[in-house]
Amino acid sequence: MRSSAGARFPHAVSGHRRAAAATASLNVLTGHTEIVDGITLRTHLQPIYSLPHQREVGYEALLRGEAEDRALVGPFDLFARAIVAGKLTELDRMSHLTHLRNAAPMLPAAHWLFVNINPATFTDPGYAARLAAATRASGLAPEQLVIEVLESGGTDVAEIARATRSFRAQGFLVAVDDFGAGHSNIDRLLTLRPDIVKLDRSLVRAKSAHMRDALLPKLVDLLHESGMFVVAEGIETHKDLMLAARSNVDFVQGYLLGMPSVRLAERGAVTPLFEDVFDTLAQMRRTERLAGDLLLLPYRAGLTQAARRFASGATAEASCADLLAQPCTLSCFFLDQGGREFMPGLAGAAARSPTARFAPIADPSTGRWDNRPYFVDAHAKPQQVVASTPYLSVTGTSLCVTLTIATQRNAKPVVIGVDLDWRRLSEAAPAIL
Numbered sequence: 001m002r003s004s005a006g007a008r009f010p011h012a013v014s015g016h017r018r019a020a021a022a023t024a025s026l027n028v029l030t031g032h033t034e035i036v037d038g039i040t041l042r043t044h045l046q047p048i049y050s051l052p053h054q055r056e057v058g059y060e061a062l063l064r065g066e067a068e069d070r071a072l073v074g075p076f077d078l079f080a081r082a083i084v085a086g087k088l089t090e091l092d093r094m095s096h097l098t099h100l101r102n103a104a105p106m107l108p109a110a111h112w113l114f115v116n117i118n119p120a121t122f123t124d125p126g127y128a129a130r131l132a133a134a135t136r137a138s139g140l141a142p143e144q145l146v147i148e149v150l151e152s153g154g155t156d157v158a159e160i161a162r163a164t165r166s167f168r169a170q171g172f173l174v175a176v177d178d179f180g181a182g183h184s185n186i187d188r189l190l191t192l193r194p195d196i197v198k199l200d201r202s203l204v205r206a207k208s209a210h211m212r213d214a215l216l217p218k219l220v221d222l223l224h225e226s227g228m229f230v231v232a233e234g235i236e237t238h239k240d241l242m243l244a245a246r247s248n249v250d251f252v253q254g255y256l257l258g259m260p261s262v263r264l265a266e267r268g269a270v271t272p273l274f275e276d277v278f279d280t281l282a283q284m285r286r287t288e289r290l291a292g293d294l295l296l297l298p299y300r301a302g303l304t305q306a307a308r309r310f311a312s313g314a315t316a317e318a319s320c321a322d323l324l325a326q327p328c329t330l331s332c333f334f335l336d337q338g339g340r341e342f343m344p345g346l347a348g349a350a351a352r353s354p355t356a357r358f359a360p361i362a363d364p365s366t367g368r369w370d371n372r373p374y375f376v377d378a379h380a381k382p383q384q385v386v387a388s389t390p391y392l393s394v395t396g397t398s399l400c401v402t403l404t405i406a407t408q409r410n411a412k413p414v415v416i417g418v419d420l421d422w423r424r425l426s427e428a429a430p431a432i433l
Contacts, residue, residue, distance in 0.1 A: 039065040039073055039081075041094060043102035044260035048114065048231065048253045051245055054274040055267070058112030058146065060253065061099035062260045092118040096131060104138035106264060114146045116177065122149045122167075123159045132170035142171030146196060150177045157188050164192055175231070190226055197223050201234020201254075204243060217247040224248070238277070245277050291429045292387075299326060299403055299420060300385045306332070307383075307407045307416050316343055323418055324348045330393075330400060330419040337413045339370025350421040352398075364395045378404040378415045390422040399423050 045059040065073030082091035096115055103113050121127060132142045147167050149160065164174045175196035176189060180203040189197065203219070206212050220230050232244040235254030244252050257273075258265045302323035309319035320332040329348030336342040341364060354362035369375055377386040388402045404417040 038068045039078065041078075041098040042066050042262070043099050044262060045103060045106075045264065046253060046260040047258040047265040048112070048251050049257055049270065049274075050251055051249065051274065054271050056111070056258075056265055057251065058114055059103070059107065059264070060114040060148075060260075061103055061116075063095045063098070063116075064260075088118070089121060092121045093127075097134060100134055100138040100140065104140050107140065107144065108264070111144070112146050112173070113140065113144055114148055114175065116148045116150075119149055119160065122147070123163045125166075128163070128166040128170045128172070131167075132172070143173070146173045146175050148175045148177040148198065157191055161192050164194060168195075178233075186222075189223075193226065194228060196229045196231060196251075198231040198233055198253075199249070204232050204234050204240050205236075212243055216243065220247045220249055238273075241273070241277050242280065245281055291426075295425050295429060296387060296401070296403065296420075299323065299329070299418060300387075302326060303385050303403050303405055303416065303418050306418075307405045310334075310414075310416060311407045311409055313409075316346060320346055320416075320418075328421045328425040330398060330421050333364070333417050333419070335369055335375060335415040335417065339368050339372070339375050339415075341365050341367070341369075342414070348418070350424060361395055367395075372402075374402045374404045374417060375415055378406040378417075379413075382406040382413075393419065401425070 042064045044062045044064050046062060047056040048058045048060060049055065050057045063075050063078060065078045067073055079088065079091065082088045096117070099113070099115055107113055131147075135142050135145055149163075167174050173195040175198055176192060176194045177198045178200040179189060179197050180200040199216075199219075203216055204212075206216075223230050229250045231251040231253060232240075232247075232249040233253050235241050235244060235252045235256050237256060240254065241252060241256060257270050302320075306319045306323050310316065316332070316334060323329060324332060324346055326349060328350050330350050330352075331345045331348050333341060333345040334343050345364065374386065374388045378384075383405065385403055385405050388404075390399055390401050392398075393400045398419075399422045400419045401422045402417055402419050404415050406413060406415050408414065
C-alpha cells in the first residue's frame with residue numbers, strides 16, 4: 001500500500017520521511033497549544049469506511065481539550081469558551097495545526113484526513129494557500145486532506161463557491177458537512193458542487209419510514225449524478241448501516257463502526273459486519289423479487305388474457321372482466337399510439353371514489369401518457385407484460401404499480417394497462433412467503 005502512495009498523492013512521502021518532516025517542522029506546526037484556561041488541544045480520530053471496499057479509507061480529526069487536571073473537554077465547551085474569549089477564529093486555525101501535528105505521523109498511506117473548518121475561516125482569502133503550506137510541512141499532501149465546511153444559510157453561496165475553488169486549486173478535497181440539517185439547500189449544494197457530501201444523521205435516523213426507505217436512496221442517486229461522493233454519518237445501529245448500504249452511500253461513519261480515539265482503528269475489525277449487511281441485502285433482494293413475482297403473478301396472467309381478448313375484438317368490459325375483479329385492481333385503461341385514452345377507463349375492485357380535495361386531477365381522459373416509463377417499456381417489448389416500480393399516481397392519492405402490455409386492435413397499436421393498489425397488494429407478501 002505504501003509503495004503506491006506517490007502514485008495516488010503526488011506530494012506524499014514515506015512513513016519515516018513523513019515523521020522526520022513533521023519533527024523538523026515542529027516549530028511551524030505547534031506554536032501555542034493552549035487556547036483558554038490552560039486547556040491543551042488534542043486530536044481524536046474516528047474512522048470512515050468505504051462500503052464497497054469494506055475497509056477504512058480515512059479518519060475524521062475531532063478536536064478535544066485536556067484540562068490541567070487531565071479531564072477531557074468536549075468540542076462544544078471548547079468553542080463556547082473560545083467565543084466568550086473572542087478567539088473563535090484562532091481556535092479554528094489552531095485546531096488545523098493540532099490535527100496536522102498529531103495525525104500526520106499516524107495516517108496510513110492512501111488514506112484521507114477529514115478536517116473541519118469554520119465558514120469564516122474557509123472563506124478567508126489566502127487561507128487555502130497557508131493551510132496547504134502547513135500540510136506539506138507536516139509531511140502530508142493537500143490531496144490527503146478533506147476540508148469539511150458547514151454550509152449554512154447565513155453564508156454567501158458565492159463566497160463559499162469561491163473558497164471551494166481556492167482549496168481545490170491547492171489540491172484539497174472539499175466536503176459539505178451535515179447536509180440535511182438546519183439551512184441545507186439542494187440548490188446551494190448543486191452550486192457549490194463539493195467533492196463529498198456528508199449527510200446529517202437526522203436523514204439516516206429519520207422517524208418517517210418513507211424518508212428512510214424511499215427518499216434517502218433517491219437523494220443519494222441525485223448527489224451521485226451530480227458528481228459527489230456521499231458519507232452517511234451517525235451510523236449507530238445495524239439498521240442504520242443496512243439503510244446506508246441499501247441507499248448506495250459510498251462511505252459510512254459512526255459509533256457502530258468506531259469511536260473517536262487517539263489510536264487508529266484495527267484493520268479489518270468491522271469487515272464481518274459489512275459482510276453480514278451485504279449478505280442480508282442480497283437475501284432481501286432475492287426475497288423481494290420472489291414476493292413481487294408471486295404477488296403480481298395473477299395480475300400478469302389477467303392482463304395477458306385481457307390483451308388477447310381485446311385484440312380479438314372483444315369489448316373492453318368483457319376483455320378485462322376477470323382482471324377488474326381481482327382485489328387490488330384500481331382500474332384498467334387503454335392508450336393509443338400517442339399515449340392518449342381512446343376509450344374510457346374501467347374501475348376495478350379496489351377503486352375508490354374521488355374526493356373533492358383531489359378532484360382537479362381525478363380525470364385522466366384528457367391526458368397524454370406516452371412519456372411514462374410503463375408506456376415506453378411496453379412498446380419496447382410488445383406482447384410482454386411490463387411492471388413499473390411503486391409510485392404515487394398523479395390521478396389520485398394511491399401508491400400504485402402499473403402493468404402494461406402493447407398489442408394491436410384492428411391493425412392499430414394500443415397499450416392496455418392496469419393500475420394496482422400497491423399498499424394493499426404488499427400487505428399480502430408475508431402470507432405468501
